[in-house]
Amino acid sequence: MIDRVRELEDALDEYVRSGQTIMVSGFGRGGVPFSVLEFMADRSSRFEGLTLVKNDANEPDLGIGMLLKRGQVKHLVSTHIGLNPDFIDQMNRGEVTCELVPQGIFAERIRAGGAGIPAFLTDIGIGTVVADGKTAVELDGRTLLVERALRGDVALLCADVADRLGNCWWRGSNRNMAVVMGMACDRVIVEAKRIVEPGEIEPENVHLPCVCVDAVVQAGERRHVAEGRHF
């Protein structure tokens, strides 16, 4: 039987390297792989010079906020960074660069990367700074922007339930960017709040099929967090 359950450290050792492009799931505090990120922040010299792709910059000292603060990140591709003033300061000091992408285009570019679609055309962002520097084309009398697929070396995801094969299921608002990121990276590590046997997730309700997943690791008990502080 295929079994992708691994120790967190083993999986990170095998798949994650300094300098990689890493996609991280999560929207606000929902669906963020906190255990994996804490492990990486605690060993900052092993995981440096990263390009992160994440919906938002989390909060200072939380999630990717820890990696940003420790200077492990050289570039962030994101849609919203408003809850992390420390990161905005780092950016303004030129310590890190950031590409801001409209959220739906962010999801769509990652999905394109996962789905083998090299590029797509869109009218989103026309007439705004988002269009600056992008190729525009005419199609059936409309001006459209060419948006390119985005892929990563590794995806770090947090699922509510994963089975030993790697099939994943998410609760409520935790799914956000996880499925498309799981499709768009060469290696996919899933931190699961609950690991179950194959067959416990109904086939029709699997959100991310196991063929995309390389390792399932048990999420740690999350330290209670409120208003950006650990307790």
Add this chain to the structure above:
Amino acid sequence: MIDRVRELEDALDEYVRSGQTIMVSGFGRGGVPFSVLEFMADRSSRFEGLTLVKNDANEPDLGIGMLLKRGQVKHLVSTHIGLNPDFIDQMNRGEVTCELVPQGIFAERIRAGGAGIPAFLTDIGIGTVVADGKTAVELDGRTLLVERALRGDVALLCADVADRLGNCWWRGSNRNMAVVMGMACDRVIVEAKRIVEPGEIEPENVHLPCVCVDAVVQAGERRHVAEGRHF
């Protein structure tokens, strides 16, 4: 409370007209809206000159095979017509036209239509007759084809479970093209094998959200079908 459950005849009267482009779910015999199609075939003069978009041509006298045989269809966009020799004969006699599209590109073009993506670039079909007549573009040194979004006036879907709001869920291999078709049409009629109250489908397990659906009708008891014959 919003309640989209309707009588089949009322929904078809309100939304379906001769000459429309109609997307029909189903792959083989799975997920085909047989009750709606039988109703339309029985009233062929009310539903003529249709352009159908369907994964396959069904079998003679089955599903869209009935509409094809009665001459209600002028054009079919499909991926596979091999199980309907009657239709191939009609096509060879010039009574109906057919555009064959690679199955994944078929799904992707419909999804693009539903997701507000005017077009996408792909390498699928390059070096084959599928590329004939299509715009080719260069991107990052690769030659790619421009594939345009596909939309329809009406989608006719068969779901295994729908709630009164219109949220849908499919069993096994019945989902196939239904979700993307439900997103890509101005009006969506779902024939449901089972109609349930809102909340009975877990929010996370909804396959097609209710905002895409205009009417839910009860599927009839399907006459048993084996090897293309009704019993």
Add this chain to the structure above:
Amino acid sequence: MKPDEEIIVRRAVRELRSGMVVNLGIGMPTLIPSVMPKGLDVLVHSENGFVGMGQPDPSGTRDSDVIDAGGRPVFLMKGAAAFDSLMSFALIRGGNLDVAVLGAFEVSMAGDLANWMIPGKLTPGMGGGMELAQKARHVIVVSRHLDKHGRGKLVEECTLPLTATGCVSTLITERAVFRRTNGRMTVCSIHPDHTPDSVKEGIANVALADELEPW
């Protein structure tokens, strides 16, 4: 909720009709569910992955599994659907939203919207704002009438980076409702505590509709 905010969001709710699919942006728009009257059956879309979002969940924390786009815990109504960002924005771009209620830094007389960046000062990012502003059938902006420097939010031309051009249908402040009519924002309703003069405070060159709607 502060008094001005309550005036604004209560007025905004009256723009909604049963059956509508409505997205509520981060900030003041997320106050709307708490003032929604019984019997108004709108389906609330939240870009982080729901249709059918309900009231705030006072027992939840920001670590809840069901949060709105602003990170606050919420309940779901019966019949809600939860999905990922991909589906969420496919629904937005596909034209399934009747209304988006958004905040603003600036709205121009032509209906341009700027709400995601103040260069050198504030760069929260656009989040899902560009798609919402471009693709919802009606974009309602809710905002204080004046910013903290006493400048009106309705300006002749936006000076900040745009979210989308010509997208705003309606601007609701605590003083007035402006609607885009013949391509230009026009005063269509005035709050009972205000007058045409106080509505025009800080705003150059705005016309009144021939007939004002009741507030």
Add this chain to the structure above:
Amino acid sequence: MKPDEEIIVRRAVRELRSGMVVNLGIGMPTLIPSVMPKGLDVLVHSENGFVGMGQPDPSGTRDSDVIDAGGRPVFLMKGAAAFDSLMSFALIRGGNLDVAVLGAFEVSMAGDLANWMIPGKLTPGMGGGMELAQKARHVIVVSRHLDKHGRGKLVEECTLPLTATGCVSTLITERAVFRRTNGRMTVCSIHPDHTPDSVKEGIANVALADELEPW
């Protein structure tokens, strides 16, 4: 299963390794699950919406809710995932298939594949064949050695409309296994009942590998 088919599919199974993700095309490839040995843990992908497809379900009908791409009822293994066509082909194009086993009308010496149309005679359509042929890491074609007119399936150049160019890694017939080596199909293994001469019947100009693999 006819004797020739059984020889072909049993040989094809021996190309598979545990852990592989494998798609089985319509026709002869769908016979493969029934000859898969215990202990060979492949994940079978079916383009109509599964990963983890199992054995045929003899109790099912073609109206079953769980059918393969050829319309036949099947069981799912524990841990299977069911999804729609969109996800299914995203997985294919995204490079998640190790192997696709397909049928053929013609395979050219350069590895071109024609399997979806015989103009004027047979137009079944390409179904998902183009994506499978272009995007699976290894494309294995299973086919009778000769067509019913006695012509070999392996031809110098395809005369029929192509499914994809240069895509075939391996061709397995009841007489031989051909692999694309340095851009040209080469005989790599010969069935014990056959000889280099009988393998070359109906096929022009095919070379033998320096060292043949055991069948």
